[in-house]
Amino acid sequence: MLYRDGLTREGIVVDVIIVGAGPVGLSLALGLARAGKSVVVLEKDPGLHTTSRAPIIWPRTQEILADLGVMDRFESASIILKQFTMWNADSNHKLISLPISELKDQTHFPQILILPQHKTEALLYEALKAYPSVQVHFAHEVTGLSQDSESVRVRYATNGTSESEMVASYVVGCDGAHSAIRAALGLELDGITYPLMAALADVKLPYNDPNWVFPRLSVKDVPVVAVQIELGEWRLILPFTQDESITMDERVRLSVKNLFHQADYSLIWQSEFKLHQRISPQFALGRVALAGDAAHLNSPVGGQGMNSGIQDGALLCTALVKAIDTRNPALLQPNAEMRHAKINFGVNQFTNILTRVVMLSKGRYMPWVLRILNLVLKIPSLRQKFLMKLTMLGD
Numbered sequence: 242m243l244y245r246d247g248l249t250r251e252g253i254v255v256d257v258i259i260v261g262a263g264p265v266g267l268s269l270a271l272g273l274a275r276a277g278k279s280v281v282v283l284e285k286d287p288g289l290h291t292t293s294r295a296p297i298i299w300p301r302t303q304e305i306l307a308d309l310g311v312m313d314r315f316e317s318a319s320i321i322l323k324q325f326t327m328w329n330a331d332s333n334h335k336l337i338s339l340p341i342s343e344l345k346d347q348t349h350f351p352q353i354l355i356l357p358q359h360k361t362e363a364l365l366y367e368a369l370k371a372y373p374s375v376q377v378h379f380a381h382e383v384t385g386l387s388q389d390s391e392s393v394r395v396r397y398a399t400n401g402t403s404e405s406e407m408v409a410s411y412v413v414g415c416d417g418a419h420s421a422i423r424a425a426l427g428l429e430l431d432g433i434t435y436p437l438m439a440a441l442a443d444v445k446l447p448y449n450d451p452n453w454v455f456p457r458l459s460v461k462d463v464p465v466v467a468v469q470i471e472l473g474e475w476r477l478i479l480p481f482t483q484d485e486s487i488t489m490d491e492r493v494r495l496s497v498k499n500l501f502h503q504a505d506y507s508l509i510w511q512s513e514f515k516l517h518q519r520i521s522p523q524f525a526l527g528r529v530a531l532a533g534d535a536a537h538l539n540s541p542v543g544g545q546g547m548n549s550g551i552q553d554g555a556l557l558c559t560a561l562v563k564a565i566d567t568r569n570p571a572l573l574q575p576n577a578e579m580r581h582a583k584i585n586f587g588v589n590q591f592t593n594i595l596t597r598v599v600m601l602s603k604g605r606y607m608p609w610v611l612r613i614l615n616l617v618l619k620i621p622s623l624r625q626k627f628l629m630k631l632t633m634l635g636d
C-alpha cells in the first residue's frame with residue numbers, strides 16, 4: 242500500500258486510483274506517473290490480457306505514446322505501414338491506396354502501427370515498472386465507491402473474497418464497457434446498437450507470402466477484410482454474420498481460401514459481437530471521472546475504439562494533474578465536457594458514417610465503394626481531410 246509523505250487529509254493514501262488495467266488505464270497511469278503523481282491501478286483479472294483485440298495504432302495515438310516516452314518500444318514491436326492500401330484478393334488488384342506519409346507536415350508519425358492489443362498493454366505495463374509511485378494490483382475487483390468534498394473511498398474485493406477500502410483524492414473508471422464505476426455514479430451509456438453483427442477471427446497461416454503486406458479483401462463467398470497483425474498471423478474482420486445459414490467455422494474456412502488461396506490455417510481466437518455507438522451523458526462527477534470504453538463505445542469500423550480511449554485518457558491526465566496540484570476538483574468538469582464533445586462530434590460521427598457505408602454496401606459491393614472512394618480521394622483537399630479524420634489528427 243502507498244502512503245504519501247505529508248498527508249493533509251486523513252486516510253488518503255494515493256493521488257489517483259485507476260480502476261482497470263486496459264490500454265486506457267495503463268496509459269493514464271503512465272501519464273500521471275511521469276507528472277510525479279502517485280497512482281494505484283486496481284484490476285479485477287489475475288493478470289494482463291492475452292487476446293489481440295484492437296491492432297491499429299493511428300498517428301495521433303503515436304504522438305501520445307511519444308509524450309509517454311514509449312514510442313521507440315512501440316515502433317520496434319509493431320508492423321509499420323506508410324500507406325493505407327486495400328488489396329482485392331478476388332481480382333488481385335489494389336482497390337485503394339492512401340499515402341499516410343502525405344501527413345508528414347502534420348505529425349512526426351505519418352505511419353500506421355499494427356500491434357495486437359495485449360502487446361500494447363504489456364509495453365505500457367513494462368514502462369510503468371520504472372515508476373515506484375505506481376502500483377498495479379491484479380485480482381482486485383472494485384465493487385463500489387463513495388465520495389465527499391475531500392476524497393473518494395473505493396471498495397474492492399481481493400480474489401473474490403474479503404472486501405477492503407482504499408482512499409484517494411481522485412478515482413478514474415477505466416473499467417470498460419460494463420464499468421462498475423459508471424454504475425456507481427448512476428450513469429448509463431446512451432445510444433444505439435446497429436442492426437449488424439460482426440465477427441473477428443485471428444488465424445495463423447503455415448504459408449505467408451512476403452508480398453502480402455497490406456490489408457486484403459474478398460467478397461467471393463463471404464465478405465471479409467484481413468489485416469496482418471504479426472508475421473503470418475492475420476485478423477479476419479467478418480461483417481454481416483447475422484446470416485446464420487453459414488457457420489462461423491465455415492466463414493473462416495472460406496475466408497482463408499479466398500484471401501490466401503490455401504486450405505491450411507490454425508485458428509488462434511475468434512469472437513462475434515454487436516456493434517454499438519454509445520456515450521455516457523457525463524464523463525465526471527465530483528472527484529470521479531470516466532475514460533475509454535467506460536465512457537464511450539463506438540463502432541469498430543475504422544479501428545478507432547482503443548485509440549479514442551487512449552486519447553481521451555491523455556486529455557483527462559492534463560486536467561487531473563492540474564486538479565491535484567491546485568487542489569481544485571472543479572477543474573474536472575470543463576475537461577469532462579470538452580472530452581464528451583470531442584467524442585460525440587469526432588470519433589462517434591466518423592465511425593458512424595463508415596459503419597453506415599459498410600451496411601449500405603451489403604458486403605458484396607465493398608470493392609465498388611472502395612474504388613469510388615479511391616477516385617474521389619484523388620482530389621488533394623478531400624484526401625487530406627479524409628486522412629486527417631482516419632488518422633485521428635483532425636478534430
Ligand SMILES: Cc1cc2nc3c(=O)[nH]c(=O)nc-3n(C[C@H](O)[C@H](O)[C@H](O)COP(=O)(O)OP(=O)(O)OC[C@H]3O[C@@H](n4cnc5c(N)ncnc54)[C@H](O)[C@@H]3O)c2cc1C
Nearest residue numbers: 261263264265285294295383416417533534544545546547
Ligand atoms: C473482441 C474485441 C475486439 C476488438 N477489436 C477492436 C479493434 O479491432 N479496433 C478497435 O479500435 N477496438 C477494438 N476493440 C475495442 C477495444 O478493445 C477497446 O476499445 C479498448 O480495449 C478499450 O480500452 P479500455 O482500457 O477503455 O477498456 P478495456 O480494455 O475493456 O479494459 C478495462 C479493464 O477494466 C477491468 N475491469 C472491469 N471491471 C472492473 C472492476 N470492477 N474492477 C477492476 N477492474 C475492472 C477489466 O478486466 C479490463 O482489464 C475490441 C474489443 C473486443 C472485446
